[in-house]
Amino acid sequence: MLKFIAPVAVVATLLAPTTQASEQNVNPWQHCGIGAMVFDNNGAAAAISNIIWDLGTTAVSSKISSVENCAGAKAKTAMFIKQSYNNIIEETAQGQGEHLNAMLDLLEVDQASRQDVLTNVRSDMATVVSNANYANTTPAQKAEMYYNTLVARAL
Amino acid sequence: MKSITKLVLLLCHLYLAAPALAAPQSSAVYTTEQLQLLATHPTWLKLGHYETGFLSSLRSEVTSDSFFIAKEGKSSPLHELQATISEMQVKVDDDNKSAQCRFPARRLWLIGKLPKLTSQLPPVNCTEYKQHRIDNHADQISLVYASGYLGNPASMYGHLLLKLKNNNNELLENTFNYGAMVPPKENKLKYITLGILGGYQARFSSEEFHRHSHIYNESELRDLWEYELNLTQNDITFLLAHHWELKTQTFTYYFFKQNCAYQIAKLLELVVDLPLMNDNKPWVMPYDVISGITKEKPSGGSVVDKIRRHESRQESLSNKYHQLNREEQSTVKAIASTNSTSLKESLSPLSLLEKNRVIDTLFDYYSFLKISQSELSKQDTEKKRQLLAQRFSLPPAKTTWKTPNKNPPHQSQYPTMLQLSPTYNDKLGSGLQLRFRASYYDLLSLDAGRLPFSSLAMFDLKVIAQDDKLTLKSWDLFNIENLSVSNTGLAGDGGYSWSLRAGVHNIDLTCNDCLVTNVSGAFGKSYRINEQTAFYSMVDGRVQVPDRQRGHLKAGIKSGLVSQLTPYWRTSVSVGYHYYLDNTEQHSHSINWEQRFGDAKSWDVRTQYRYDGASELSLSYSYYW
Secondary structure: OHHHHOOOHHHHHHOOOOOOOOOOOOOHHHHOOHHHOOOOOOHHHHHHHOOOOOHHHHHHHHOOOOOHHHHOHHHHHHHHHHHHHHHHHHHHHHOOOHHHHHHHHHOOOOHHHHHHHHHHHHHHHHHHHHOHHHHHOOHHHHHHHHHHHHHHHHO | OHHHHHHHHHHHHHHHHHHHHOOOOOOOOOOHHHHHHHHOOHHHHHHOOEEEOOOOOEEEOEOOHHHOOOOOOOOOHHHHHHHHHHHHOOOOOOHHHOHHHHOHHHHHHHHHHOOOHHHHOOOOOOHHHHHHHHHOOOOEEEEEEEOOOOOOHHHOOOEEEEEEEOOOOHHHOEEEEEEEOOOOOOOHHHHHHHHHHOOEEEEEEEEEHHHHHHHHHHHOOOOEEEEEEOOOHHHHHHHHHHHHHHOOOOEEEOOOOOOHHHHHHHHHHOOOOOOOOOOOOOOOOHHHHHHHHOOEOOOOOEOEEEEEEEOOHHHHHHHHHHHOOHHHHHHHHHHHOOOOOOHHHHHOOOOHHHHHHHHHHHHHHHHHHHHHOOOOOHHHHHHHHHHHHHHHHOOOOOOOOOOOOOOOHHHOOOOOEEEEEEEEEOOOEEEEEEEEEEEEEOOOOOOOOOOOOEEEEEEEEEEEEEOOEEEEEEEEEEEEEEEEOOOOOOOOOOOEEEEEEEEEEEOOOOOOOOEEEEEEEEEEEEEEEEOOEEEEEEEEEEEEEOOOOOOOEEEEEEEEEEEEEEOOEEEEEEEEEEEEOOOOOOEEEEEEEEEEEOOOOOEEEEEEEEEOOOEEEEEEEEEEO
16 A cells, blocks of 8 residues: 555655544544445445444544544545545546535535646546556545545645 | 225214313314314324224324324324424423424424414424524425335335435435334345334435435446426425424334335325325335326326436446447447457547547446446456546546436336236136236336336236136246346346246146145346347256156256337247256146237236147236236
8 A cells, every 4th residue: 555655745645644633634534433434335224224424423433533523524525435436536537527526515615726626636646546556455545545635635 | 995994083083082172272272173173184194194004093103202292192193283282382491392393394284274373382493493404405306216126125116215406416415215224234034024024113314315326326226217396395395394303203114015115105295186105005115106196186287397317327338338339339348358458559549539438438337347246356447447547648528428218117017917818728728817916017017117128026826717616826926037138248247137936836737736836046148139129048947846746846948038029019938948857757848928918007918828738828908006
């Protein structure tokens, strides 16, 4: 993993562990337990018992952060990226798409700066994807890298 | 009949409750007569979810106590009404805990029916309900139908949910879903058993639409059909207010009746002047509700404004692939073939637009493959990476695709069948066959919005009247068949077929009183000859008891063809050859040729020729509802 991200300075910086979990500085992967989550795709019946979108419960189960920290835009965006990474990376390569719009809405990125954010994220992710080791990373690692890239470019 | 029972029970309740009503509280607000009338009002009964069971008296289907204000509220709409009116006039310390804030739909309905009540209500500031209204703001409501899924028994009949439409990004629009609260990783057999017998509690949940889009379109490869409804803003407010009342309430879940379709229909029936469930059947299916919602209103016009399809990845792949020109298709095939290694080389002869179209189609292909094969191989993972890298290296551009015109699922045939067939058997003579199939469809049915070339039959019973005797001919507990034909010809895209069947059948056509209990299964290949025709060939096996002097284990091969020749004419022919493995001297061939004529939802005419030791001919009239 570290070998893979080494040539990508911007991403390497973004992956550095966060030491504080203030509301503004929360990293949902480390502080809200998103990294360890397994998305349950077991259909309608499971959906209702599935607590991953109940942000309060998620935060409590992680025993790391407060409920409020993990109920904000960043945590929601992180979970959305983890769930829909496949659509998001495809749409990022295409340059547009409804998942990208939803992601920027969740992160509350203002309309005026969206095009710039997308252009920069596209450029960063192009570098990431062009590295042959990209294929060896797990979906969760890919989603986390994408999230960190997005947050660095958008906030 | 059901409504008469309900009325009698209600009158009994009113009679028993009469002393309590002798001196109405808030005397200026209502009279005793008014109260009694309101307690039997259909809307009040709907708001309280009062129903009479097959053997039980009138009772609310809500199982949580917090839904009722009166002690007897669960079984007495009258007491609940009286308590609601009284409680709404009480000022409590925390407004959010007041009856007005907890039951905004009841409040809305009551002030419409009892205008004098408004002046008696203390002012309240329902902050929690207000926030709920903001979070669930809707300009329009859609009924969303997830098509059936053969990969999970609980999902074979599809699923229903409501979508709250507003000006937000569609993926972030909220939905109301209803389902059983099933513990994670529940054993499937236990899940089915408890689901059927009422072993789970269920409730409504709210999730953003992307959750459903992800689960259905991406993970289970199912289409979502969105029926946008024509409701007034008042209707929407009333419906959302009742959803707030139900937010934390629980019901008992029953797979066959009190399921997602039932509760979503109940919620909609509050504001839609149409019966959304089929009262002639003791079960409720999602199909019944989408069929009901598309019927004309008594006042004229339709509740449905527009129907849209959110296509699955598999459908998206198929649609894109068939819109590619020949060179683009060849490139897709070359890249997808396992031998292909040089992506750049394959793409180089194409224009920029063509490259984008090919790559976008392959995005769908590998996303589909990842689901259908559980995981991508190392080689395919690398190809997907290269495709992404290629698309990143090209200027950002959107590719445009035509939306294919597909018939929505409510246009398919009604699921329950009653069939009458004069029959002639060259060994047994003529007879009259009666068939009842509880659900759902077979290879010959009108299949709009369903898996093409598939069959899902449950509780299929055939009896025959012959020589003044009525005998059981066959009974299928279930009979599932799926010819998963390839839509694109790409590796991993369909091309197989399977079937599973369990029931009781005559051992062949030479006898009538020769039933065997059996379970059979088959697996093989299927090929799409054209858009309307599929060919299949399967190895199949059957275990049966008793052996009837033939054997317990039967195995062989079966091949067939299904074709829709015109919208009014579909034909299915199959031939088979089988041995008894434990008695190899017994072997035989069989033929089954069946045709459907007509394209109505409620009837068709069928002919059938079968050979299995004897020849049998029948002409059937089928009625569906």
